[in-house]
Each structure stands twice: as C-alpha cells, then as structure tokens.
Amino acid sequence: MAFDWSSIPGSLPILWQGMIVTLQIALVGALVGILLGTLLALLRLSPSRLLSWLSAAYVTVFRSIPLVMVLFWFHLILIPLVVGLLFPGKRLELGFITALTAFSLFEASYYAEIIRAGILSVTKGQFNAGLALGMNRRQVMRLVILPQALRRMIPLLLTQAIILFQDSTLVYVINLDDFFRKAYNVGNTVGTLNEMILFAGAVYLVICTLASGCVRQLHRKLTVPAREIA
Amino acid sequence: MWLLDSTNHQSLITNHISLAAFDFSVFLRPSPESALNNLSYLLVGLGWSLLLALGSWVVAFVVGSVVGVMRTLPGRILPSIGACYVELFRNVPLLVQLFVWFFVVPDITPILGDWFKQQVPPIWQEFIAGTACLGLFTAARIAEQVRSGIGSLGTGQLGAGLALGLRRRQVYLLVLLPVAYRILIPTLTSEFLNLIKNTAVASTIGYLELAQRSASMAETTARVYEAFTAATLLYAALNLLVMFLARALERFTALPGFLGGDK
Numbered sequence: 205m206a207f208d209w210s211s212i213p214g215s216l217p218i219l220w221q222g223m224i225v226t227l228q229i230a231l232v233g234a235l236v237g238i239l240l241g242t243l244l245a246l247l248r249l250s251p252s253r254l255l256s257w258l259s260a261a262y263v264t265v266f267r268s269i270p271l272v273m274v275l276f277w278f279h280l281i282l283i284p285l286v287v288g289l290l291f292p293g294k295r296l297e298l299g300f301i302t303a304l305t306a307f308s309l310f311e312a313s314y315y316a317e318i319i320r321a322g323i324l325s326v327t328k329g330q331f332n333a334g335l336a337l338g339m340n341r342r343q344v345m346r347l348v349i350l351p352q353a354l355r356r357m358i359p360l361l362l363t364q365a366i367i368l369f370q371d372s373t374l375v376y377v378i379n380l381d382d383f384f385r386k387a388y389n390v391g392n393t394v395g396t397l398n399e400m401i402l403f404a405g406a407v408y409l410v411i412c413t414l415a416s417g418c419v420r421q422l423h424r425k426l427t428v429p430a431r432e433i434a
Numbered sequence: 435m436w437l438l439d440s441t442n443h444q445s446l447i448t449n450h451i452s453l454a455a456f457d458f459s460v461f462l463r464p465s466p467e468s469a470l471n472n473l474s475y476l477l478v479g480l481g482w483s484l485l486l487a488l489g490s491w492v493v494a495f496v497v498g499s500v501v502g503v504m505r506t507l508p509g510r511i512l513p514s515i516g517a518c519y520v521e522l523f524r525n526v527p528l529l530v531q532l533f534v535w536f537f538v539v540p541d542i543t544p545i546l547g548d549w550f551k552q553q554v555p556p557i558w559q560e561f562i563a564g565t566a567c568l569g570l571f572t573a574a575r576i577a578e579q580v581r582s583g584i585g586s587l588g589t590g591q592l593g594a595g596l597a598l599g600l601r602r603r604q605v606y607l608l609v610l611l612p613v614a615y616r617i618l619i620p621t622l623t624s625e626f627l628n629l630i631k632n633t634a635v636a637s638t639i640g641y642l643e644l645a646q647r648s649a650s651m652a653e654t655t656a657r658v659y660e661a662f663t664a665a666t667l668l669y670a671a672l673n674l675l676v677m678f679l680a681r682a683l684e685r686f687t688a689l690p691g692f693l694g695g696d697k
Contacts, residue, residue, distance in 0.1 A: 268627075268673045269666055270634035272645050277666075280658050370527035376638055384530060398538045405530045412525035 207399050215390045215400075222386030225300070229382065230369040233307035237368070238361060240308065241315025246345065248320055259316070266313035272377055278306040279378040299380040303372070311368055318364060322357035323349055359423040366415050370408065383407070460657045461664065466650050473664075479647035480668050486564050486633045486643060491626060493569025498576025503606055505581045516577065523574035528635050531571055536563040536639045560641035564633070572629050579621050583614035616687045623680035627673060644668060 247259035266274065283302045287294075326349050334344030373384045381389070384404050391400025465475030504516035523531070536559075540547040550559065587610060595605035615622075637646035648665030652658040 268631075268670050270631040270645060270669060272634035272637060273648075273662070273666060273669065276645065276649060277662055280652065281662065370525075373527040373529040374635065376529060384527070388533070398541055401530065401533045401538055405526045405534060408527055408530060409522065409525050413521060416521075416525065 207402075208396055209399055209403075211390070211394045211396045212399065212403055215387075215394075218390060219383060219386050219404075222381055222383035225381060226369070226372050226383040229303050229307055229372045229375065230365065232304050233311045233368050233372070234361075234365040236304075236308035237311030237315045237364075238319075240312035241319050242350075244312060244316035245319040245323060248316065249323060263313040263316050266310055267317075271310060271371060271374055274310050275302070275306050275374060275378050278302045299375075299378055302378055303375045303380050303382075307368065307372065311364070314364055315361065318357055318360045319353070322353040322360070325356060326352050355426055355428075358426060359419050362419045362422070363416065366412055366419070369415075370412060373408075456663075457657060457660060460655050460660050463655065466647075466654050472651050472655065472661075475651060476644060476647055476661075476664055476668060479642060479644040479665075480672065482561075482641070483630065483633045483643040483645075484672065486561060486568065486636060486641070487626070487630045489561070489565040490568035490572060490629055490633075493565060494572035494576050494625075494629070497570060497573035499580050499611070501573060501577035502580025502584070503611075505577065506584045516581075520574045520577055523571055528567070528571055528632060529638060532563065532567045532635060532639060535567040536560070539563075539566075556640070557642070560636065560639050563639060564636040564641055568629060568632055568636070571632070572625060575625055575628075576622070579618050579625065580611075580614060583618045584610050586617065587613060613689065616689050619680065619684045619687065623677065623684075626680075627676060630672060630676065631669070 244259045244262060247255045248263070250256055279298075279302050283298050283305060287296060287298060287301075330348055330352070331344055334348040335341075339347065372382060375382050376385050376388075379385075387400045387404040388397070391397035394400075461473035461476075462471050464470070465472045467475055470478065501516045501519050504512045505520075507513060540550045540559075543550070550562070554562070591609055591613070592605055595609045596602070600608065633643055634645040636643055637649070640646070642650075644665050648661045652661040655661065
C-alpha cells in the first residue's frame with residue numbers, strides 16, 4: 205500500500221493546537237509533580253511515623269495502578285465529584301483539568317521515589333556536619349542536602365519529564381485532543397490514518413531523541429569529578 | 435470502539451456521592467457479556483491482561499536479551515544496531531507504537547496483512563498487535579538491564595571463559611548470562627510489574643482486558659465506583675502476587691558472594 209503524505213502540510217496548524225495541549229500537560233505535570241514529589245519525599249524521610257506512612261501509602265497506591273486506570277478514576281469519579289461540590293449545577297469542560305490533575309498527582313509518586321533516592325544518596329556525614337554547625341533539621345535539608353541531591357537528580361528528573369511527555373498521549377482514553385489525538389482524528393476524517401500515525405510517531409521520536417541527548421550532555425556536565433571532591 | 439464517551443457522567447456521579455451506598459450485589463448481576471455476572475466478567479478481563487503480559491514477556495525477554503548482548507559485543511556494527519533499537523523503542527510513546535502495530539503494520543504487510551485482517555478473529559488481532567507492541571517496547575528496557583548486568587560482571591569472567599577455551603557464544607550462554615539474570619531478578623521484576631500496568635494501554639484498540647472491562651461495566655451498570663474499585667483492587671492483588679513470587683524466585687536463585695546473596 206502506497207503512502208499519501210499530501211494531507212500533512214495542510215493539517216499542521218490543527219496538529220500544533222494539539223501539541224500545545226500536550227506541552228501544557230507535560231509542563232504542568234512535571235512542575236507540580238516535582239514540587240509535590242519533593243514534599244512527599246521529605247514527609248517520607250521525616251521522623252514522624254504517621255507522615256512517613258501516609259507518604260509511602262500515596263506512592264505505593266499510585267505506582268501499583270495503571271495510568272489508564274488512574275485517568276478513568278479522575279475522569280469519571282474524582283474530578284466530577286470535586287467540581288460538583290465546588291460549582292454545583294454548572295457544566296464545565298473537564299477534560300483538560302482532569303488531565304492536568306491526574307498527571308500532576310500521578311507523576312508526583314514517581315518523582316517522590318527519584319527525589320527520595322537522591323536525598324538518601326547524600327552521605328550521613330553531611331547531615332551530621334550541618335547539625336554540628338548549629339543548623340536545625342530544616343536548614344540542613346534546605347541548605348546542605350537538597351542542593352547536592354538536586355544536582356545529582358536533575359538528569360533523572362528530566363528523563364522522567366520525557367517519559368511524562370510520552371505518557372500524556374494516554375489522554376486518548378478521556379477523549380482529550382492532544383497532539384496524537386488530533387493526528388488520529390485528522391487521519392480518520394481525511395482517510396490517511398496510517399500516514400498520520402507514522403507522522404505523529406516520527407515527531408515524538410525526534411523530540412524525545414533530541415531531548416534525551418541533551419539530558420545526556422547535561423548529565424556529563426553536572427557530574428562532579430571524584431578528584432574535585434577529594 | 436470506545437465506551438467511555440458519556441457526556442452525562444456528572445449526573446451519573448451525583449447518585450454515588452455516598453460511599454455507604456457501595457453496592458456489592460452489582461457484581462452478581464449479568465455483565466455486558468450476558469452469560470457472565472460482572473465479577474466473572476472482570477476476572478476474565480484480569481486473565482486476558484495476564485495473558486497479554488505473559489505473551490509480551492516472552493517476546494521482551496528473548497529480544498531484550500539478544501539486543502542487550504549485542505550492545506556488549508566487540509566491533510562497531512552490532513552495538514550500534516542495538517543502540518538504535520533501544521533509542522527507537524524508548525522515544526516513541528507506547529500508545530503510538532500500539533497503533534502502528536494494530537493499524538499500520540497489517541496494512542503495509544503484503545499477503546500476511548490481508549490474512550491477518552480477514553481471517554484472524556478480532557480478539558486475537560488485538561492480542562497479537564498488543565503482544566508485538568508491548569513485547570518489543572519492553573525488550574528495549576530489558577536490553578538496557580541485560581547490558582548493565584553483563585557490564586557489572588567486569589571483563590574478568592569473559593577473559594576467564596575465553597582462556598578456558600570456550601567460544602564467545604559459550605561464555606555468554608554458560609557464564610555471563612546465567613549470572614547476569616540472577617543479579618537482575620529485582621529489576622526484571624519491576625519491569626514485569628510495569629508490563630502488567632502497560633497492558634491497560636491495549637484497551638485503546640478494544641482489547642477487552644481488565645481496565646476496558648471495568649469501563650464497560652461502569653457504562654452498563656452505572657455503578658462507576660464499584661467497577662473501578664474492583665478493577666483497581668484486582669490490579670493491586672496481581673501486583674502483590676507477582677512481587678511475592680519474585681521474592682521467592684530471588685531467594686531460590688541467590689548467589690553467594692554477591693550483596694543480598696548469603697542469608
């Protein structure tokens with residue numbers, strides 16, 4: 205079967221609208237996910253048994269459920285429930301809010317594990333040294349541990365953001381028009397579904413390959429050579 | 435194809451705000467497949483999820499091992515082919531890959547593609563596309579694990595094997611891979627758990643696995659809470675079961691002399 209690529213140039217503006225939705229989901233998901241993930245990691249490592257357990261439970265629950273299932277929950281239950289309580293009687297377009305919330309909260313559980321591992325990779329001596337200098341726990345965390353941990357984590361956090369960018373295609377199951385869904389719809393109406401699927405795949409491939417190449421470069425730059433420490 | 439198109443789900447929800455109204459009897463009522471009740475309907479879905487995960491795992495394990503080994507071989511061509519494979523399958527979203535296997539590949543494959551579209555029953559079309567997609571996708575991840583597993587053994591074992599007169603193929607099959615797989619059991623376990631979760635993506639091509647069945651049960655019974663809670667618990671239970679089995683396998687194959695080896 206021959207391919208017919210002629211419908212692609214004309215549909216680029218529509219696809220770009222979808223790409224904006226995709227980028228918004230990825231950006232918000234990554235930012236909120238990292239903030240919330242840091243909070244979850246700190247709670248997990250806090251001396252309070254209860255807070256630590258709650259954080260662990262949050263992470264475990266989200267990590268043991270498929271993302272598709274999480275999107276179902278937010279799409280049909282959680283978001284309509286909350287919006288129904290806050291704005292009773294109104295009919296709002298909820299798809300986009302659902303995607304932003306679901307991805308932020310879902311990714312937070314993945315970021316929490318990355319950040320926790322990053323914090324734990326800083327040696328205990330650093331913590332004790334901070335305390336010995338007269339700082340309190342919070343100061344040691346903020347001024348000594350987190351800056352070092354963050355430096356080590358940045359490549360992993362960015363890699364996770366690339367994964368998030370790819371996973372955002374799953375908003376397909378809640379009928380939100382992201383880049384891929386737009387491509388699919390155009391392909392379906394024009395009759396060039398195969399070409400559109402391949403084109404969308406190629407776009408993701410180029411973006412993600414470039415992005416992960418940059419992350420690799422950054423990783424090389426950020427790594428502190430051993431002799432510099434010693 | 436897709437069932438969750440309900441625009442009136444807000445009204446659907448307001449009937450279910452109270453958790454006290456959790457209605458267990460819904461599981462005993464007839465399902466969308468009317469011969470079964472809803473509970474069996476979901477359990478069959480769990481079975482299809484697991485079958486897809488196991489089928490994909492076989493593909494992923496074989497292809498992933500081959501690609502992973504390729505990346506550790508001397509020379510330039512084979513390692514770069516392996517690297518390209520990993521980049522390609524890691525940098526395209528799973529959903530897009532699935533649509534490529536389900537829509538595009540049968541269309542552009544002469545003869546076999548026509549047979550696939552006309553003779554194979556829909557559920558097996560979805561299963562085969564899902565297995566190819568999830569298998570080759572997961573293979574890229576397993577390849578990275580196998581490569582780092584073999585890398586972690588250093589060159590000493592390879593050198594010792596070659597010095598004993600084994601061929602390179604024999605060193606890999608008899609020495610390096612058996613040790614590498616044992617070290618890798620925990621990471622391979624988490625890959626398998628990821629794979630189980632990823633099977634839910636196959637719901638987008640209409641494969642009636644657990645997530646898709648919970649959605650269609652929610653649609654026909656209007657009991658969204660019950661359907662999603664049951665599906666979520668089933669996923670969690672499968673997760674726990676796999677972790678338990680993996681823990682046992684890990685103990686059984688533990689290597690003395692490695693961290694976590696002697697207990």
